[in-house]
Amino acid sequence: MQELRRKYVIPGDKIVDGNFRPSMNVIRVGNSIFSTRIGIAEAGREGIKVIPLSGVYIPRVNDVVIGKIVDRSSLSWDVDINSCFTAHLPAQDVFGRDFSPARDDMNRELATGDLLTARIIAFDRTRDPMLTIQDRDLGKIPRGESLKISATRVPRLIGKRGSMIQTIEQATQTRVLIGQNGIIVVTGRTAEGIELAVKAIRMVEEEAHTSNLTQRIKILLNVPDTTPPQQTSLPSEASATKSQLSETSNQVSSSTSQTEIQSELKGIQESHTEGQEREQYNSSFPQQNPNVASAMPISNPSSSPSSSDSSLQSSPLEGASESEKNRKVDKERSITSSSGTEARKTKSAVKGVHEGSAEHGKKEEGA
Amino acid sequence: MSQTRSLIDKQGRRTDGRTADQLREVKITVGVVKNADGSAFIEFGKNKIVVAVYGPREVHPKHMAQPDRCVLRCRYHMSPFSTDTRKNPAPSRREVEISKVMREALEPALLLEDYPRAAIDVYVEVLQADGGSRCAGITAASVALADAGINMRDLVSACAAGKVDDKIVLDINDTEDKEGGADMPVAYMPHLDEVTLLQLDGILTKEQFNECFDKAIEGCRMVYEVQKQALMQKYFGSETELKEEAQ
Numbered sequence: 133m134q135e136l137r138r139k140y141v142i143p144g145d146k147i148v149d150g151n152f153r154p155s156m157n158v159i160r161v162g163n164s165i166f167s168t169r170i171g172i173a174e175a176g177r178e179g180i181k182v183i184p185l186s187g188v189y190i191p192r193v194n195d196v197v198i199g200k201i202v203d204r205s206s207l208s209w210d211v212d213i214n215s216c217f218t219a220h221l222p223a224q225d226v227f228g229r230d231f232s233p234a235r236d237d238m239n240r241e242l243a244t245g246d247l248l249t250a251r252i253i254a255f256d257r258t259r260d261p262m263l264t265i266q267d268r269d270l271g272k273i274p275r276g277e278s279l280k281i282s283a284t285r286v287p288r289l290i291g292k293r294g295s296m297i298q299t300i301e302q303a304t305q306t307r308v309l310i311g312q313n314g315i316i317v318v319t320g321r322t323a324e325g326i327e328l329a330v331k332a333i334r335m336v337e338e339e340a341h342t343s344n345l346t347q348r349i350k351i352l353l354n355v356p357d358t359t360p361p362q363q364t365s366l367p368s369e370a371s372a373t374k375s376q377l378s379e380t381s382n383q384v385s386s387s388t389s390q391t392e393i394q395s396e397l398k399g400i401q402e403s404h405t406e407g408q409e410r411e412q413y414n415s416s417f418p419q420q421n422p423n424v425a426s427a428m429p430i431s432n433p434s435s436s437p438s439s440s441d442s443s444l445q446s447s448p449l450e451g452a453s454e455s456e457k458n459r460k461v462d463k464e465r466s467i468t469s470s471s472g473t474e475a476r477k478t479k480s481a482v483k484g485v486h487e488g489s490a491e492h493g494k495k496e497e498g499a
Numbered sequence: 500m501s502q503t504r505s506l507i508d509k510q511g512r513r514t515d516g517r518t519a520d521q522l523r524e525v526k527i528t529v530g531v532v533k534n535a536d537g538s539a540f541i542e543f544g545k546n547k548i549v550v551a552v553y554g555p556r557e558v559h560p561k562h563m564a565q566p567d568r569c570v571l572r573c574r575y576h577m578s579p580f581s582t583d584t585r586k587n588p589a590p591s592r593r594e595v596e597i598s599k600v601m602r603e604a605l606e607p608a609l610l611l612e613d614y615p616r617a618a619i620d621v622y623v624e625v626l627q628a629d630g631g632s633r634c635a636g637i638t639a640a641s642v643a644l645a646d647a648g649i650n651m652r653d654l655v656s657a658c659a660a661g662k663v664d665d666k667i668v669l670d671i672n673d674t675e676d677k678e679g680g681a682d683m684p685v686a687y688m689p690h691l692d693e694v695t696l697l698q699l700d701g702i703l704t705k706e707q708f709n710e711c712f713d714k715a716i717e718g719c720r721m722v723y724e725v726q727k728q729a730l731m732q733k734y735f736g737s738e739t740e741l742k743e744e745a746q
Contacts, residue, residue, distance in 0.1 A: 142730045143608075143645050144653030144690040159610070159652060166690065168610060168650040170734050185734050187648020188536055188555060190614075216555040216617040257615045258566070284648065341734065 136175040141167035141182055153179030185341060189215045189283035189313040191252050191261040198273070198311030199263070201246045206233040209242055211250065211263060214280060214313045219261040221250060226265065247273040247317060249309060273309065276317035277326050281337040283314035288340040289333060296336065296346060303353035304329040328353065506675055507664045514675065515544075519668040520714070522658070522721050527639065527729035529646050537647025539729070541639035544672060545629035550639040552647040555617035569614035573602035575636055577625040597633050598623075604637050604657065604686040604696035610650035619649060630673030631659045637686050637696065642726050646733070654726055655695055657686035658718030660711045662703060667710045669718045681707075685715035689723045 136148050147158060147165045154160045155178045157169040167173055169184040191197070191213065199211035199219060211219040224231045226241050242248065249270050250263040265271045281289065290297050290310060301308055306320030306329045316333060320326045332349055339345055350356075506514055517523070523544030532538035535551035558564040575597040579588050590598075601623065609619070621644070623636040634657035641655040661671040662680035676682050681701025687694050694716075703711060 140731065140735045142654065142727060143651035144688065146690065157650065161652075161691065166652070168652065169648060170645055170730060184648055186537065186646060190555075216557050216614065218557070342736075 136173070136180065138172055138174045140171075141173045142170050143168055145173075147173045147180055147182070148175075155179035155181035157182035157184055184284055186282070187284055189213070191215050191217060191219070191255045191313070193252055193255055195252045195312040196249060196270070197252060197263075197313040198247060198249055198278070198309060198315040198317060199313075200315075201242050201244050201248070203244065204238055204242075209238070211248070213261065213263075213311075214283070214315050215261075217255075217260045219250070219252070219263045221248075221263040221265065225263070242272060247276075247278060247315075249273060249311065273317050276309070276319040277330060278315060278317045279330055279333065281314045281316060281333065283312065285337045285340045286310060286312055286314055288345075289316075289336045291346070296349065299346065299349060299355060300329050300332045300353065303350075303355045304332070308333070504678065505664060506679060507666060507668075513663065513668065513672075515672055517670075519666060520717075522670045522718055523672065525638075525722060525725045527642055527725055529642060529729050529733035535643075535647070537643045537645070537649070539639040539642040539646060541635050541642075543629075543631060543635035543638070544670075545627060546625070546632050546635045547627040548632060548635050548639055549624050549626060550636065550643040551622045551624075552619065552640070552643040552649070553622075554619035554647065555614040555649070556620070558616065558618040563618070564616045567612060567615055569609075569611040569616075570618040571602055571606055571609060571611060571621070572618060573598045573605065573621045573623065573640070575601055575623045575625070575633070577628060577632075581625045581628045597636075600696060600698065601633060601637055601640065605640055605644065605655055607693065607695045608641065608651050608653050608655045608688055609644065610652065613650045619644070619647075628673070630671060630676040631684070633657070634659050634684050634686070638722055638726060642729060645730055653688035653690045653693075654723060655686050655688055656719040656723040656726060657684065657696065658715055658722050659684040660715035660718060662701060662707060662711065667707060667714055669714050681711070683708075683711050683715055685712065685719060687716055687719040689720055 136152075139147075141147060145167045147167055149164050151163070152165055152175070154165055155176060157167065157171065158165050158173075158180050159168055160166075165180050167182045169182050170186055171182040171184040173180065173182045175181075189197075197213045197219075199213040201209050201221075202212045202218070203210040207223050209221040209223070211221055213219045221242075223233070223236070223238055226238075227236045248265060250265050251267055251270060252261045253264045254262040288296070291299075297308055297310065300306070304320065304325040305322065306318050306325045308329060309317040309319075318326050318329045318333070320329065332352055335349060335352060336345065339348070507519075511518060513519070515523070524542070525544075526542040528540045530538055531540045531549060532551040535553055537552040538550060540547075540549045555569055558570055563570055575594050576588075576590065577586050577594065579585050601621070605621065611619075621640050623640055625632050625636070637655055637657040641651075645651060645654060658669070659671055659682055660667060660669050661675060661682040662668070663671065663675045665680065668675070671679055671682055679701075681699065681703050683699045683701075683703075684696060685694060686696035697712075699708075
């Protein structure tokens with residue numbers, strides 16, 4: 133079989149001839165595979181796929197999303213998850229199996245307008261997405277500035293193994309919660325820090341596909357570029373093994389002494405949806421400097437309990453994601469936190485004051 | 500449709516100075532409407548059309564939703580100032596019809612079954628009309644749908660051909676449409692080599708029909724190159740090849 137080079141494609145472009153397995157965002161016509169999206173075509177373990185560069189959020193099982201309560205019935209809440217489908221959060225998920233609509237006050241737990249982090253536990257062609265908040269770090273978000281970006285930009289915002297978002301968090305003294313659906317909540321002590329973080333996130337969104345973005349973000353945030361010259365090669369082969377990667381991570385951790393990330397990891401994991409032609413893609417956009425990730429501090433697994441089993445966001449180039457993927461089919465993705473309290477489900481959480489961004493009204497009907 | 504004056508001069512030039520095989524200048528800009536999920540602005544000669552795509556999104560009214568696929572809704576509308584005499588902004592019979600044929604021209608290119616119970620709305624707003632606006636609208640709508648990240652089998656390119664002074668010419672303009680012999684808009688998926696729209700207003704012999712059809716397909720291929728260029732420019736800048744990252 134011929135070797136497939138990564139290339140730019142638009143809908144209808146022929147990617148390859150031959151007996152390849154079509155994966156996501158491609159179709160087979162005759163003996164050829166064609167792209168159905170604008171993006172980057174590449175051959176993965178599971179077949180030929182296209183990493184899309186545009187599009188709205190389509191829910192997938194196991195995605196961690198940030199949603200907003202828009203309504204409630206007697207048995208469940210309706211949650212806007214920035215998609216064409218409204219998600220449902222059953223009241224039993226919050227109150228337990230002995231939930232009684234007559235006894236329990238749903239408004240006490242989650243009121244209309246509240247933001248929450250949740251995981252999609254069920255979704256298919258016939259049903260709307262079903263959410264759960266019964267997990268680490270899921271639940272109501274008590275405070276923060278929310279904003280919306282394109283869901284296709286989320287992997288770039290996270291960066292290789294969380295490098296981009298860690299840069300932003302460290303430089304602005306903020307914490308950034310990212311949902312796979314493109315909704316982001318920024319919290320921080322100072323308004324200036326939040327403002328700067330939002331500015332940086334917007335910049336990542338707009339310039340996601342340009343080269344040297346991490347450098348420009350660092351300039352915006354006034355962060356000195358600390359790329360050590362000796363660490364110019366990370367395993368970027370798709371065949372890189374996990375052990376290779378973790379070895380490299382250790383090197384990086386030890387050599388970059390400023391591994392003082394007290395902020396949470398953004399461990400939004402890869403997942404498989406059963407037999408579907410979709411999968412979580414963790415892409416870095418083209419032209420990204422492969423050396424940038426090596427400069428970024430890697431969080432110490434001990435400070436973040438679940439980081440060892442929640443794969444960090446990594447690009448397909450790094451390959452570790454490929455090898456880890458199979459092992460982690462049903463593993464939860466979670467937004468982990470080293471301090472682990474803010475994003476965590478707290479039933480006694482103080483009634484939230486979250487400044488809903490004007491962005492929420494962006495795509496009004498009939499706009 | 501009777502022709503009253505000669506529309507092709509002795510040198511073979513048409514009313515706007517083009518030759519028989521020449522397309523008007525086509526220019527497409529992607530992503531002009533920030534609120535939309537995908538958008539495009541096309542200048543096809545003197546036609547100026549903006550297209551905005553929203554979706555996949557929730558279907559309202561709910562009863563329109565299809566359980567197994569997405570609903571595609573198209574609205575072709577001419578602004579009151581798009582023609583020399585004011586056009587009533589209410590949807591006319593012609594606009595309703597063009598909305599329908601545009602939807603049917605775009606539907607075969609979309610993988611609507613990927614988005615069950617959802618809707619995709621395509622708004623085509625003609626700001627300035629100069630003949631062939633449905634072709635220009637389909638061309639821009641296809642680019643806007645790709646920009647919105649909707650799964651598509653192929654782009655749809657559209658171009659008209661027609662008969663002027665008993666001669667088959669490519670891409671007829673407003674004058675040629677009104678005073679010429681025939682007008683044949685064609686929409687075409689270049690990679691799949693399939694026609695999604697074929698209309699004909701006028702009378703052609705079998706040979707003329709074949710010649711006209713072939714010429715329109717040729718025009719569609721030229722339009723496709725412009726579409727491709729516009730999308731590449733928006734998403735990948737001036738680069739055409741992906742640079743492999745350093746090993």
